[in-house]
Amino acid sequence: MTDPIIKFDKVGKSYGSLKVLDGLDFEVKRGEKVTIIGPSGSGKSTVLRVLMTLETINDGVVYVGNEPLWHEQRNGALVPAGEQHLRKMRQQLGMVFQQFNLFPHMTVRRNIAEAPVKVLGLSRQDANQRAEELLEMVGLADQANKYPHQLSGGQQQRVGIARALAMRPKVMLFDEPTSALDPELVGEVLNVIARLASEHDLTMLLVTHEMRFAREVSDRVCFFDKGQMKEQGTPDELFTAPKEQRTRDFLKAVLNG
Amino acid sequence: MAWTEYLTPLLQGAWVTVQLTVYSTIFGAILSFAFGIGKLSPNWLIKAVSVGYIEIFRGTSLLVQLFWLYFALPVAGQAIGLDLRLPPVVAGVLALSLNIGAYGAEVVRGAIQAVQKSQYEAARALNFTPRQALFGVALPQAIPEMMPPFGNLAVQNLKDTALVSLISLGDLAFRAEQLRNFTQDSTTIFTLVLFMYFGMALVLTALMKMLERFVGRWRHASN
Amino acid sequence: MLFGIEWDTSNELIFAWSILPILLIGLWVTIQATVLGFVVALVLGLILAVLKGAPSRIISWPANVICEFIRDTPLLIQLFFLYYVLPEYGLVLPAFMTGALALGLQYSAYTSEVYRAGLQAIGRDQREAARALNFPSAHTFTHVLLPQAIPRIIPAMGNYLVSIMKDVPVLSVVTVLEMLNVAKIIGDRTFDYMVPLSMVGGLYLIMTLVASAGVRLLDTRLPKQGLPLK
Numbered sequence: 221m222t223d224p225i226i227k228f229d230k231v232g233k234s235y236g237s238l239k240v241l242d243g244l245d246f247e248v249k250r251g252e253k254v255t256i257i258g259p260s261g262s263g264k265s266t267v268l269r270v271l272m273t274l275e276t277i278n279d280g281v282v283y284v285g286n287e288p289l290w291h292e293q294r295n296g297a298l299v300p301a302g303e304q305h306l307r308k309m310r311q312q313l314g315m316v317f318q319q320f321n322l323f324p325h326m327t328v329r330r331n332i333a334e335a336p337v338k339v340l341g342l343s344r345q346d347a348n349q350r351a352e353e354l355l356e357m358v359g360l361a362d363q364a365n366k367y368p369h370q371l372s373g374g375q376q377q378r379v380g381i382a383r384a385l386a387m388r389p390k391v392m393l394f395d396e397p398t399s400a401l402d403p404e405l406v407g408e409v410l411n412v413i414a415r416l417a418s419e420h421d422l423t424m425l426l427v428t429h430e431m432r433f434a435r436e437v438s439d440r441v442c443f444f445d446k447g448q449m450k451e452q453g454t455p456d457e458l459f460t461a462p463k464e465q466r467t468r469d470f471l472k473a474v475l476n477g
Numbered sequence: 478m479a480w481t482e483y484l485t486p487l488l489q490g491a492w493v494t495v496q497l498t499v500y501s502t503i504f505g506a507i508l509s510f511a512f513g514i515g516k517l518s519p520n521w522l523i524k525a526v527s528v529g530y531i532e533i534f535r536g537t538s539l540l541v542q543l544f545w546l547y548f549a550l551p552v553a554g555q556a557i558g559l560d561l562r563l564p565p566v567v568a569g570v571l572a573l574s575l576n577i578g579a580y581g582a583e584v585v586r587g588a589i590q591a592v593q594k595s596q597y598e599a600a601r602a603l604n605f606t607p608r609q610a611l612f613g614v615a616l617p618q619a620i621p622e623m624m625p626p627f628g629n630l631a632v633q634n635l636k637d638t639a640l641v642s643l644i645s646l647g648d649l650a651f652r653a654e655q656l657r658n659f660t661q662d663s664t665t666i667f668t669l670v671l672f673m674y675f676g677m678a679l680v681l682t683a684l685m686k687m688l689e690r691f692v693g694r695w696r697h698a699s700n
Numbered sequence: 701m702l703f704g705i706e707w708d709t710s711n712e713l714i715f716a717w718s719i720l721p722i723l724l725i726g727l728w729v730t731i732q733a734t735v736l737g738f739v740v741a742l743v744l745g746l747i748l749a750v751l752k753g754a755p756s757r758i759i760s761w762p763a764n765v766i767c768e769f770i771r772d773t774p775l776l777i778q779l780f781f782l783y784y785v786l787p788e789y790g791l792v793l794p795a796f797m798t799g800a801l802a803l804g805l806q807y808s809a810y811t812s813e814v815y816r817a818g819l820q821a822i823g824r825d826q827r828e829a830a831r832a833l834n835f836p837s838a839h840t841f842t843h844v845l846l847p848q849a850i851p852r853i854i855p856a857m858g859n860y861l862v863s864i865m866k867d868v869p870v871l872s873v874v875t876v877l878e879m880l881n882v883a884k885i886i887g888d889r890t891f892d893y894m895v896p897l898s899m900v901g902g903l904y905l906i907m908t909l910v911a912s913a914g915v916r917l918l919d920t921r922l923p924k925q926g927l928p929l930k
Contacts, residue, residue: 272602310604321599325617325695335603338613367698387603536908537901540869541880545901548884548893556894632772639774643873650776663784671773671781678772 223286225250225391225423226271232279233266233447240266242447244280248391251421255434255455258444259470264427267444268393271425272315273306284309285390314389318396320376322368322383328355329364332383340387347386354382358412374405378412385416392416394426406430413437431475435459443467480665483656487666490652491673497638497648498681501573502631508578513585514611527582534579540640543572547644569641577634584626588619621693628685632678639674649673716895719886723899726882727907733800733878734865740804741860745811749819752812771809775870778802783874799871803864810860818853819845848926851919858915862908879903 228246232239241263248254256264269275270282273289281298282289291298292305301309323331332354333347342350355361358378368376377397384392394413398406410433417424417437428434434441435455442452443464451464462468515527534542547568554561563571592615600610642651653670657663690697751763770778779802786793793801822845830840872881883900887893 274598274601307604307606310602313602315602317595317599317602319595321595323596323599323614323618334613335605338609339604367695369696370698383603533901533905537904538866538869538880540872541897541901541904544880544884544893545897548887549897550894552892552894636772636774639776640870642776650774653777654780657780657784663781664788667777667781667785670777671769674773674777675769682772 223250224248224283225252225285226425227283228267228280229283230280231270231277231282233263233270233275233277239447241270241277244448246442246449248423248425251423253417253424253426253437253439255426255428255438255441256444257428257431257434257441257470257474258450261446262444263447264444265395266447268315268395268425268427271391272313272393273310284312311387312390313393314384314387314391315393315395316377316380316384316397318399320368320373320380320400322376322379324368327365327367328360328371328379331368331379332386335383336386350386351382354385355379357385358382359408372405373401374408377401377409381409381412381416389422391423391425394424394428396427396429398428398430429474431459431471443470445470480662480669483666483669486652486656487649487669487673490647490649491677493646493648494635494638494650494674495677497569497573497641497646498631498635498677501570501577501638502634504570504574505577505581505630505634506627508574509581509585511582512578513582513589516582516586517589530575531579531582534575535583539572539576539637540643542576543568543640543644546572565641565644565646568644569638569646573634573637573641576637577630580630580633581627584623584630585619588622589615591622592618621689621696624685624689624692628682628689631681631685635678635681636674712895715890715892716899719896720899722882722886723879723896723903726877726879727903729796729876730865730868730878733796733803733868733871733876734861736797736800737803737807737864737868738861740800741807741811741864742857744804744808746815748808748812749815753816753819767809767812770805775802775806775867776873778806779870779874795871795874795876799868799874799876803867803871806867807860807864811857814853814856814860815849818849818856821852822848843929847929850927851922854919854922855915858912858918861915862911865907865911866904 224247226246226248228241228244231241231244231246233241240261244263244267246267256267258264266275270277271284271289277290281291287309288298288301289306289309290301292301322328323334326334329348329351332351333342333344336342336347336350337344352361352364355364358381360375360378360382363371363375363379368379371379381397397413398409401409410430413424413426414433414437416422424437426434426438438455440452441455441458443450443458443462443466445466451458451462451467453463458467459471462471512527512530515523516531518524518527546563547565550568551560551562589611596614596618597610600614605613638648639650642648642654645651649670653666656666660666748763748767752760752767754760754763779799782802782805783795783798786798826844826848827840830844835844868878869880871878872884875881879900880897883896884893886896
């Protein structure tokens with residue numbers, strides 16, 4: 221199947237008078253690893269949040285796996301989606317947050333196992349097993365009984381990744397996963413994401429400021445500015461020979477800073 | 478009468494006070510959660526009823542509420558042909574529960590609203606239903622925040638039980654007034670009674686502190 | 701007959717209308733008791749706060765215990781205590797005064813806490829600046845700390861004013877003719893408690909809303925940095 225797994229078709233979103241997404245056309249192919257870069261306010265986080273159904277859209281249609289996300293087909297017409305439809309679509313997506321957003325009142329294991337039990341209907345036993353396998357994968361097998369506040373930021377974010385993966389999504393969204401971390405802790409999280417990228421054919425959409433990492437991991441890098449995608453290309457293309465002036469300005473500022 | 482002879486009737490009254498406090502605090506807590514969550518409901522009817530309940534029982538005097546339930550309700554009952562005479566115990570516990578439930582509801586509401594929005598986002602991202610998010614994610618984080626104000630409300634409730642003596646319910650305050658009438662020994666009796674309430678309040682505060690620690694035990698987990 | 705009036709309880713609305721004037725008289729007593737109780741609470745609370753904050757433990761510790769004691773014991777018992785015990789030691793006050801005193805005493809425990817929190821929130825810098833300028837302590841307190849504390853404590857104090865108003869009916873046990881007492885007497889005589897008590901409830905709701913709105917208004921009117929001193 222060569223249809224894109226994600227497609228933004230002339231999508232617009234505004235907060236009052238502020239246009240955050242402006243007639244955005246954007247696609248991601250199955251299994252692709254795409255990084256979005258750009259200045260703050262360019263709409264890059266909004267793209268992820270719209271996909272994760274945390275934000276609505278004002279114009280256009282978002283497709284996930286060929287079906288509209290925020291709309292549903294009713295009698296041949298597109299109407300705003302009801303909660304049932306959103307829940308069905310949400311199954312395919314998982315998100316890792318900048319601030320981790322772990323549940324502080326649950327142990328690490330339970331943080332990961334809770335949604336599989338409550339949403340997917342797994343038995344507590346099966347969910348715990350899945351949790352432990354994922355903890356093993358992110359290198360935190362011995363922290364299963366700890367509470368989030370007992371862990372470092374890097375450890376918490378790795379738990380966040382495991383928690384999202386536990387739902388077996390087709391698309392993983394990373395919203396500035398290392399921006400809230402102390403510099404020494406960034407590496408351990410990036411390693412996990414890199415391994416995820418190389419070992420799985422998961423579709424990954426990443427928003428980050430870590431340019432070197434973006435270069436290593438991505439199949440394609442997109443530069444966003446003022447709610448539109450201004451330029452895209454392979455990491456080599458974009459980083460060494462950007463076509464747009466705005467892209468050049470941004471990269472110069474970020475890479476020299 | 479020597480003051481030691483006062484102890485028996487007073488302790489009997491104190492036992493009634495304890496029971497009143499326990500029942501009304503528990504019922505009050507149930508009402509607090511029901512209407513505190515109700516006030517946050519997207520359903521306008523539930524929300525309206527919750528707001529109405531909270532405003533009425535916080536906006537009027539407890540004694541007025543008590544007297545209304547005990548004296549006025551039967552009158553209304555007569556008019557519609559129902560026997561709505563409440564025994565003092567029922568009127569007392571009901572009034573106390575409704576009153577503290579309204580104050581507690583605001584505490585519950587505030588604590589739930591104080592849970593960070595990002596927690597709801599994480600829950601939504603994992604496809605929890607709004608109800609699952611409320612009960613599994615928000616409430617467990619909100620409850621430890623509610624405990625200090627709940628502790629104060631519990632002690633307030635204990636003090637408020639004294640008012641049921643005014644509808645002839647045999648609690649500590651009632652026994653005190655009874656004894657005073659009989660012996661005219663005001664100073665001793667009331668001093669004794671004040672200390673008894675103080676003692677009960679201290680015990681109640683200690684219990685609430687223990688509950689507070691129990692409910693927040695995930696916060697205290699250390700490496 | 702009560703207060704020299706024959707009452708017609710046949711029609712609810714006529715009855716309600718006819719007792720309204722008397723209830724309003726009771727309301728006036730309620731308001732007076734509230735204000736007087738509040739003033740006593742403000743004054744006693746300030747004294748208590750100063751004592752609790754005293755550097756010497758001999759003063760602060762008993763003050764703290766007394767404050768806790770007042771907080772944790774019922775208003776009703778405190779009222780009985782003052783009403784029956786004070787005369788035995790030669791102090792005979794009118795019931796209204798005793799009631800206001802009891803209210804003020806009970807709430808002084810709460811207002812002292814508000815003072816303490818409000819003063820603490822101002823911060824050490826102000827005190828240090830005042831000391832550097834060699835202000836005597838009392839002057840620092842009245843001209844530097846207090847004017848800044850007052851806007852901060854208005855919301856909390858306002859809430860306690862409303863709470864005091866809701867506790868005034870307790871005074872009925874020592875024969876103070878506040879609103880609830882009046883309503884109950886009407887009910888005793890006419891056997892219709894529903895109308896008077898419901899009206900009292902309604903009047904309380906109105907009073908609470910008005911008082912709360914008044915406190916909010918005062919809160920917005922006062923400059924946040926402190927009362928202006930020219």
